[in-house]
Amino acid sequence: MTNVVLSAENLSIGYPARRRQCRVIAKDLQLHLRRGEVVCLLGPNGAGKSTLLRTLTGMQPPLAGRIWLDGQDLSAFNARELARRMSVVLTERVEVGPLTAYALVALGRHPYTDWTGRLRPHDEAIVRWALEAVHAAHLARRMVYELSDGERQRIMVARALAQEPLVMVLDEPTAFLDLPRRVEIMQLLRRLAREARQAIILSTHDLELALNMADVLWLLTADGTFYCGAPEDLVLKGVLETIFADTGMVFDRMRGQFRMHQTMRRRANLTGDGLAKIWTARALERAGWQVVELPPAEAHVTIIGDNHQPSWELSVNGAPKQQFTSLYAVVHWLQQQCQEEEQHERHARATDCA
Amino acid sequence: MTDRAYQTTNDAAVTPWPRLGLRPLAIVAMALSMLGAFVLSLSLGSVRIPPDQVLTILLGGEAERASWTTIIYDFRLPKAMTATLAGAALSVSGLQMQTLFRNPLADPFVLGVSSGASLGVALVVLGVGAANTALLSVVGLLSNFTLAAAASLGAAAVLMLVLILAHRVQHSVTLLILGLMIGYLTSAVVSLLLYFSIAERIQAYIAWSFGSFGGVTWAQLRVLAPAIGIGLLLAIALTKSLNALLLGEAYARSMGVDIRRARFGIVASGALLAGAVTAFCGPIAFLGLAVPHLCRALLRSADHRLLIPACIFIGATTALLADLVAQAPTMSVVFPLNAITSLLGAPTVIWIILRRGVQRGTFGV
Known part of the structure; x- marks a missing residue:
C-alpha cells in the first residue's frame, strides 16, 4: 500500500539501564501510518505511551528495530530535516511570556527560515493558513496567556501545522480540557486528517472519543502487549474487553461503551419501549439491578405514557404498585426498599441467634 | 506538502493580520536614550562640563578649558564606555x-x-x-x-x-x-x-x-x-x-x-x-535581572529579535544612569554602585511583576 509516511519494523522501546541491561517496555512492534490517517494511542498510565511517542519522534533512540519516515531511516535525519517532516504538541502547558498567538504559530516556521528567523511572504501565508485551519484567525492578535486552555491548545496545533509536517504527533492533547473542548480538538484533528491529508498520531485516555474518531487504534497494555487495528475490528475481536477486564471497567460491545463494573444482585423486569426504555435500563443498572425481559424478578418496572413524558409503575416482591414521574425517584425508592429488606434480614438473624 | 493550497479566506480583510515587525522606531528611541545618557554621564560629575563642550571635545575640538579635555579623556570617557558595555553585557x-x-x-x-x-x-x-x-x-x-x-x-x-x-x-x-x-x-x-x-x-x-x-x-x-x-x-x-x-x-x-x-x-x-x-x-547586582523584564514590559513582546537590541540599549542606559546617581554630582561622596542598582532595580521588578496580566505574561504563575 502506498502513502505510508511513517513505519516501524521490529521496534523495541524502553530505556537502557545499568550494566548493559535494558528496561524493555514493548518489543517487536510493527507500525504503519498513512497520509490522512488518525491513529489514537491508548493504554493505561505507565504502559509506555510517552516512550513510544518519544521514540517515534526521534527524541529517544529505539532499543532495537528501525523507524522509517518519508522513506528514510529516522536516525539519519538531522534536527532541521526532521523538523520539516514531523511536529509535536506536548501535554505540558507552555508559558511563553508576552507573545501573541500569531507570533507563537510563526515559531513553527523555525526549520524553514534563515538564521535571523525572518518570515518571507510564503511563511506568513502558511502561518495564516494554519490559524484559519484551526479556526483561530480571530485569536491572532491576542496574547497567549490571555487564551483559555482550549484556545491555547488550538494555537499549539496551528503551530505544529505551520511546520508543514508529514506526521503530527500529539501527546495527550486533551489532557486538561473539559469535554466540549476535547470533542472540539478531536473534531479539528479529524478534519485536518480528512481535508489536509494530515497524518496524525495522538495519545489519549479518552477511550470513547478515540473509538469514535480514530482510523487506527494502537493499544499498549501494562505488560507490553501491543494491539493495532481499526477500532471496529478490535471491538469485534474482543480485544477491548480483554484489555480492560481487570480494571473495573466493562466494555459493552453492543453499545460501544464502557461501564463501571458492578455486581448485580437483584433482577428487575422492565416493560416499555423506545428511548425511555434504554435510559430506564441504564438507571436501573447503575443502581445495581440486572434488567431482564421476562420474570422471575424481584421488581417489576413498567413504563407508562409516551417517550416525551414517561412515568413509571413499580412493584417490589409483589407489594402494591407505586407510580413515579422521574427516574431519580424510581432509583431512590428501589434503594430504600432494598435497605429495609436488608434490615429485616439482619434483625431476623439477630433474633435467631438469641 | 506541495499539494496543499495555502489559501486564506477574505476574513483577513475584516481583521487585518498582525505583523511581526522589528519595531525600528522603538529600538531607535532606545538607542537615542542611551546616547543621551552617555553624554549626560560625560557632562555631570564633580566638575560640570556643558554637553555642547562634551561634544566638542569628543569630536576633537578645543574646549573652553584644557582641564576639561583631560577629565573627559582620562576619567569620564573610559568610565562611561565601561558602564555602557557592562550594562549591555549584563542585560543580554x-x-x-x-x-x-x-x-x-x-x-x-x-x-x-x-x-x-x-x-x-x-x-x-x-x-x-x-x-x-x-x-x-x-x-x-x-x-x-x-x-x-x-x-x-x-x-x-x-x-x-x-x-x-x-x-x-x-x-x-x-x-x-x-x-x-x-x-x-x-x-x-x-x-x-x-x-x-x-x-x-x-x-x-x-x-x-x-x-x-x-x-x-x-x-x-x-x-x-x-x-x-x-x-x-x-x-x-x-x-x-x-x-x-x-x-x-x-x-x-x-x-x-x-x-x-x-x-x-x-x-x-x-x-x-x-x-x-x-x-x-x-x-x-540587579541590572541583568531587571532590564530584561523592563524590556519585555516596554515592548510587550518576548521576541528576542526585539529584546536583544532593546536589552543592549536599555541596559547601557540604566548602567549609565545608575553610575550617575552613585556619583551623586551635588554631593562630595560616592555611593556603592551595587546599592544604587539594587535600589533602582528591585522596585522596577516589583512594579513589573505586580502589573496584572504581565505577571502571567512574564513566565507563568
Whole structure:
C-alpha cells in the first residue's frame, strides 16, 4: 500500500539501564501510518505511551528495530530535516511570556527560515493558513496567556501545522480540557486528517472519543502487549474487553461503551419501549439491578405514557404498585426498599441467634 | 506538502493580520536614550562640563578649558564606555539565562561565574597577600591589573567548568543547580578567607564587591571591549534558537534546534559577558535581572529579535544612569554602585511583576 509516511519494523522501546541491561517496555512492534490517517494511542498510565511517542519522534533512540519516515531511516535525519517532516504538541502547558498567538504559530516556521528567523511572504501565508485551519484567525492578535486552555491548545496545533509536517504527533492533547473542548480538538484533528491529508498520531485516555474518531487504534497494555487495528475490528475481536477486564471497567460491545463494573444482585423486569426504555435500563443498572425481559424478578418496572413524558409503575416482591414521574425517584425508592429488606434480614438473624 | 493550497479566506480583510515587525522606531528611541545618557554621564560629575563642550571635545575640538579635555579623556570617557558595555553585557546575559532556564529569577550570575571571580579576587586580596604583606600594599592592589587578572581567572575557571557541564547534562535545570552549588562553595571559601584576614584587606575586598565602573583603564578596556563584543555577537547569532527555546527544550528540539549546540553557545556567551564584566567592575547586582523584564514590559513582546537590541540599549542606559546617581554630582561622596542598582532595580521588578496580566505574561504563575 502506498502513502505510508511513517513505519516501524521490529521496534523495541524502553530505556537502557545499568550494566548493559535494558528496561524493555514493548518489543517487536510493527507500525504503519498513512497520509490522512488518525491513529489514537491508548493504554493505561505507565504502559509506555510517552516512550513510544518519544521514540517515534526521534527524541529517544529505539532499543532495537528501525523507524522509517518519508522513506528514510529516522536516525539519519538531522534536527532541521526532521523538523520539516514531523511536529509535536506536548501535554505540558507552555508559558511563553508576552507573545501573541500569531507570533507563537510563526515559531513553527523555525526549520524553514534563515538564521535571523525572518518570515518571507510564503511563511506568513502558511502561518495564516494554519490559524484559519484551526479556526483561530480571530485569536491572532491576542496574547497567549490571555487564551483559555482550549484556545491555547488550538494555537499549539496551528503551530505544529505551520511546520508543514508529514506526521503530527500529539501527546495527550486533551489532557486538561473539559469535554466540549476535547470533542472540539478531536473534531479539528479529524478534519485536518480528512481535508489536509494530515497524518496524525495522538495519545489519549479518552477511550470513547478515540473509538469514535480514530482510523487506527494502537493499544499498549501494562505488560507490553501491543494491539493495532481499526477500532471496529478490535471491538469485534474482543480485544477491548480483554484489555480492560481487570480494571473495573466493562466494555459493552453492543453499545460501544464502557461501564463501571458492578455486581448485580437483584433482577428487575422492565416493560416499555423506545428511548425511555434504554435510559430506564441504564438507571436501573447503575443502581445495581440486572434488567431482564421476562420474570422471575424481584421488581417489576413498567413504563407508562409516551417517550416525551414517561412515568413509571413499580412493584417490589409483589407489594402494591407505586407510580413515579422521574427516574431519580424510581432509583431512590428501589434503594430504600432494598435497605429495609436488608434490615429485616439482619434483625431476623439477630433474633435467631438469641 | 506541495499539494496543499495555502489559501486564506477574505476574513483577513475584516481583521487585518498582525505583523511581526522589528519595531525600528522603538529600538531607535532606545538607542537615542542611551546616547543621551552617555553624554549626560560625560557632562555631570564633580566638575560640570556643558554637553555642547562634551561634544566638542569628543569630536576633537578645543574646549573652553584644557582641564576639561583631560577629565573627559582620562576619567569620564573610559568610565562611561565601561558602564555602557557592562550594562549591555549584563542585560543580554540576563535575558539569555531567563530564557534558557525559563525562569524569571535567573540572572547573569546563576551560572556561578561571578562567584568564581569573587573567589579569585578573595584569594589575591585576602590569601596571597597574607604571605608577604610588605610587598603589596592593599591600595596598590586595587588599582592594579592583578585584581582584574585574578577575577578573570576565577571567572574563566568556572566558565570552563560550566561549559563542560553544559555539553554533558541532559537538562538545563541541572546547570542551574550546579551554578547555585558553585556559588555556595565559593562563598564558603571566601568567608573562611575573610575570617582569617586583617581589617584593611577585608575592606579592600568589600570595596571590590560593591562594584564600580570607575577603576577600568584604557588598557583594560582593550580587553573588556572585545570580550563583550564577542559575547554580544554570539548572542545575536543565537537569537533564533532563543526564540524557539521560549517553548521549552522539547519543543525547540522538535523545531530543529540542536539543543546541545544552542545551549553551549548560550552558556558560553552569557558566561563570557557576565565574567568579563565581573572581572573588571565587580559583581554588579540587579541590572541583568531587571532590564530584561523592563524590556519585555516596554515592548510587550518576548521576541528576542526585539529584546536583544532593546536589552543592549536599555541596559547601557540604566548602567549609565545608575553610575550617575552613585556619583551623586551635588554631593562630595560616592555611593556603592551595587546599592544604587539594587535600589533602582528591585522596585522596577516589583512594579513589573505586580502589573496584572504581565505577571502571567512574564513566565507563568
